Amino acid sequence: MLEKIVSRIENPGIKLIIKYIQAEGKQIKKVFAIAVFGSVLGAFVPLVYGKVIRMAGDGTSAIEHILLLVLMWMTIDQVRNWTTRYSDRQGVYASWNIDYNLFMGSLAHLIRLPMSYLSEQRLGKTVQRVERGADSLGRMVRDVLFSLVPHFLSLVFSFALMFWIQWQLGILVLLTVVFYTLAMTSSNKKIVALNRENRKIWEAAWGHMWDVTANVKAVKANTNEGFEIKRIEANFEKCYSNERRAQNLRNKIQTYEHLIFGGGSVFTLASGALMLRWGMIDAGGLFSFLGYIQLAYTPFSRLAHNWRFVLETLVIEERVAKFLDEKEEDYESGERMRFTGDIEFDDVTFRYGESGNEILKNINLTVKEDETVAIVGESGVGKTTLIDLISRYYSLTKGKITIGGKDIREWNLDSLRSQIAVVPQDLSLFNDTIKLNIAYGNIERITDDSAIKDVARASYAHNFITGEGFVNGYDQIVGERGVKLSAGQKQRVAIARALLRDPKILILDEATSALDSESEMYVQQALEALIKSRTTFIIAHRLSTVKKADKIVVMHDGSIVEIGKHDELIARNGIYKKLVDLQSFQA
Template sequence: MIFGRFIRKLSRQAQDKLGESNTIVEETLQGIANVKAFVNEAYEANRYNKILRNVVDIAVKGAKFRGIFASFIVFFLFGTFVGVIWYGSVLVHNHELDFGELTKFIFYSIFAGAAMGSFPDLYANLQKAVGASERVLEILAEKGEDISMIENNNQVDQPIKGDLTFDNVVFAYPSRPELTILKGISFDAAAGQKVAIVGPSGSGKSTMASLILQFYHPQNGSILFDGRTADEYSITDIRNQVAIVPQDVLLFGGSILENIAYGRLNASKEDIIQAAKRANAHQFITSFPEGYETIVGERGVKLSGGQRQRIAIARALLKNPSILILDEATSSLDSESERLVQEALEELMKDRTSIIIAHRLSTIREADKIIVLEKGEIIESGNHAELIGNEQGLYRYLSQLQFETQAG
């Protein structure tokens, strides 16, 4: 048992190191442009070589100890045979046992010992397999979300009109429970309203988007949809009626058509094209030789940032959500791309509740309500005119700071 625990520990270490080596390969290939730009090919190769050597060292160490253990068992096994023969010889010499019975007992011992001799190797391999699979078993033991596993399940059982309320929400990430991100956040967004959330980096803006999508749940307080707590809805119903357009759009490695259709998998091609037109994407899509069948490449690398954003907007339009989250959707675009994307966003925000997370304050002046966050707390709330009139306010300070930066 002591040896088994030791082998299991070594096997788990080997799997962890192998996982680290795979991470290095993945990161290096995904960021190959940066690796080349900084001339760090040799560094990455050496880093991978070093971690692989650690994997080999642990594997060799495990094999060595398994060999020692097997040898130890075989030594005692043959020692037992010698003991049987010796004691049997003594009994034969004292006429307490005849030679035929001794021979028979020796054969029995050899057969039983040979069968038992395979147990150590089997036990060692079993412990090796258990150690290697512990990480996977930990993941399998995690309780999954209660979501529908039916493909193309866009059926909504409990429709959401669009009213959204944060009621004294307190939240800290499970991995960092000592660091409270949101501290008693309360606000209302009526159906069809545009509510902007601004504040310095790290103030909790994107965390609020994750809570709306039910990626996490608050430790205290509650999030309400149409006056009912999120717990009264299924996660599938909430996510079917909430769409997000993030800053860093993730496109899958298929065609443009497939990426737009991700918003509603059972949509017709006509619906997809209509969504692309409303998102200002149809023109650039049809300029490609293969049109909507153009392959976007891994993570959409063959498209520009503005093109990826417009495909994401078309995807959201196809989904037709009740609540829309824009997480700094234009912050990394050039002026022309931003204009096209902004026009598409205006089309997307029509007649639906919109939560706009923004750094560029110029994009949220028309919002019905602006919430200013700082260190996880709401310190100001109102429309643009009200907040800009507060000379001591953070919103006015951030607005002036951006204006001076743009002027400079």
Template sequence: MSTDDRDVTSGERADDSELKASVKPAARRPQAHGPGGGIGMPAEKAMNFGGTLRRIVSELRPQRVAVIVAIGFGVVSTALVVVGPKLLGNATNAIFEGFIGSQFEPGLTQPELVEYLRSQGMDAQADLISGMPNLIPGQGIDFTRLAQLLGVVLAVYAASFLFSWLQGRITTKVVQQTVYDLRERSETKLARLPLSYFDKQARGEVLSRVTNDIDNIAQTLQQSLSQLITSVLTVVGVLFMMFYISWILALVALVTIPLSAVVVAQIAKRSQPQFVEQWKRTGTVNSHVEEMYTGHSLVKVFGHEATARQTFEQENTKLYEASFKAQFITGTIQPVMGFVSNLGYVVVAVVGGLRVASGQMSLGDVQAFIQYSRQFSQPITQIASMMNLLQSGAASAERVFELLDAPEESADPVAPATLETVQGRVAFEDVSFSYTPERPLIEGLSFVAEPGQTIAIVGPTGAGKTTLVNLIMRFYEVDGGRITIDGVDTRDLTRAGLRSNIGMVLQDTWLFGGSIADNISYGTHREVTEAELVAAAEATHVDPFVRTLPDGYETRLDDEGTNGTAVSAGEKQLLTIARAFLADPAILILDEATSSVDTRTEVLVQEAMNALRRGRTSFVIAHRLSTIRDADIILVMEQGSIVEKGNHDELIAAGGAYARLYQAQFAAAAAEVD
């Protein structure tokens, strides 16, 4: 059975206390407990906000043509939206000028009418008329001209909508393609990371980076990229039009900007701690829910349902309070900005009305300017509201980039050696290894496993048993010496080439969502016939219980490797052993593979394993010494060194460490019977 890196992340390393000592929780954010801890936790504030944003932008570089096109469409759409109020103001002027013109007798031109009004002492009316260059005394509203102006306005807004839709579509494609690439790179990265990386990271932390954090990046980019571009362009365009219409009114409107900035800064300053508290409480609630779900059977057995509910209610209340404060404080940005905007609106309306009355501006221009003043504050409010979203997205991106930048496994050799026909001679030659340099685990280890031999490895917890077989698989690299297979240094082989000749059955079973047949055939890289599948199942005593299932070998297992209560823990272990049988490896590693099997089934599995091991080099890690009595060689390890070596009878006769272990188990079994 070939085994890749992901197969062994659940590998049994619990007996290596040196490894446990080297594992430290991630310090970057609060850790949730239990399997999948940390999933669902919102991101923290980025440590390097500016640098992370620049790198996010660099991630868009492969889509730069599409981004440029989207920006171009955004510019056109925003320009059309900005021009709209001015054109609509012209329509308002046409109506107002027609209405005023109908109040006078025909026969005079607009300048003559202004002169006449001044001669009559009607200066205010003359000032008003002087600001209407298209007024024709005696002529009412020109509906033909009005229809043309409104038609132009309608066409402008329709074109703006079209370009905005195109921008949104392209932006969505850019964002989703970028996130697709990030997911693909993250998945590829996980396959290239050394096992030591996963030893130092909580499982939920790694899963959160490649799921929630990438989803948060997608959400941030989707919501902010298009809106940010549009908001910035709108601010620039509207500001230009405001100065174009009246620089005096533009300066009046801009007075509100510093006030808005101060208000937003003060609100953001007070909301940020509340968001931090909200995220912290979210993690606590997620942690509690995950722990109670994972251990729900034990919670019920020990009658802790009420305590669990009480704890949940307490933490949920704290989350509610923190979330309420965070959302309430942040929610005040919109109404406060609206209040400030309305203050500016009142000032603009008053000053604009005075300028219309004095003939310095037309009514349509004032109407357009008021619309622009509203448009000007809206994108600023949107940008202010996006800051928390950008902070969250940058924090997630920073965590994903940390994963992508993590050191990878050493590269495979450029011209690798190959193993044509593996005999199975495995030799350790003065091998040294440590998880941390200051705490050596294995030093100067040497032994030879001849082809076809069964090598049993026993010893107390932390002796280095699982580490030894992990070194054979090159899940870790040796610090000194070398390991050879048929005389070839394993470092001269590609990892895939090495592992394709090794089968491994772990103490912790790993099954995936799929049929039983799919799970058994997972270790092969070829089409498997039904006869081969059934033969492997029969040899490992899988066939009898599979035949009792309604769908037989097509019975679907969920992502926990179960099917309700149809598949027991022992049966799951049998499935993983059948997987190894079908893969037909030259070298076999059994890491406490019978620990989940009952005593009766263990006898049957032992018989099947004897048949499997025949002609193959096998390494068997066992705590239950009765299962390895027939091993050719038993290696007794203590603190990374082989302290005894021989077969069962020889080691019992020697009365050393193995004999003490054996007698201790025998005494424990007797005590249990008594």
């Protein structure tokens, strides 16, 4: 039944809220039952008040009966307090679970999204959206959900009993509530509109902060601290300006509440006093009625506040739902096997998005198994993009790529990438141990100290890891993005990671940064060990590397214009020779 109702809901924020609340269904039902029980008990308290006043006033009731009613009153009050404490405590536990499930589910979704999405986003903005969404949903469950039904029941019982005690006075209270509802509706709409605008600005501000912290060295190097602080201040000032306007509207609603409810209570009390004088109600009934006014106004005020919070939360959850609707990469389908054979690019064309310029144009290339191919060309001609397509980071616009004659789209994505290792020119390390950063190439072997040390030795990294500068050896923390390691040391850690992965296909984006002669020697020796018996693609920047390749692929303006060995291409007197003559390669 609930599934049918949910399927008809169009608002993505509501669907998201229901989905995660359903996951805690058993706990929530239990808390609801306790909270409702306490709410029903609380509805009888003013009746007991009135009964005590009536019995004490008529002078005929036995003192034992009055004391019994007082005892009943105290018992009901204590049980009601217990149900409130219990539902509050269990509500906190349920909200923690919902917060955790949404946050972890969203982060898992983020990691599984394709590069085509991630490369277009500010990740700080996305993470902030997720964090805010999880926190708001948890707070809504804790502060709103478990009080919603009890407050609503208190309101219904209060009005029912007020009309039962004195229906004319009940109409006065009802008119007060209706008047308040009309007064706050317009302000609520304005608050929601401001919150919707604020969410976009807030996420953009956090995205910018993420960029600044990730590039803090560039900020300092260019002495742009003041410039960035002003940009961040400008974003947050917009947020705070909107928030101040929203808070003014909330204060306005609270003012309406005090004036309308206060005025309504005074008017109702005066009317009740007149009715008491005219014999239309007795003292006990009036006392009970006044108790029910309080019992009605308090939950209605909280319901109104909760409704505003629900509307504000919906704005946030709509944006989280939009993010969660992004299609993940498919890690499940396709064949899982160790592949062999040649890699072929068959008329491959690629562009970013549907309307972007073509980055690669009609690429046709065959790379033999265990062959080393150097890809050269000016910056921006599509060298890195060509290599990224092998790992299926992006979908082809046209054509296909095959391994052993099989289209890579038919391979299981996890299996495909597990047989590919990338050694980037600037390895971004985790702020963790050297051991973890090496084991990241094959994380299942993180406890295999022997294997980690073997690949570290093979990559000429073991000596510096166990040297004087690293007092904790393999447990040394490398700092944010590996800041405590030199360029040569990071390169050797990257090579060790690739060796531990033991890939069939190796992708090497050769470092352009100048290394000292000793680091250069170690890195080159480590690379020679890594390349053996693997199909290797090198985005080459060194002439020495290019000369050693089995095949050189020259790219220009997104196309392959020359293929051959060094001497052959020099003899052709084409683009490759021009690159060499212009010293586009390092020695």
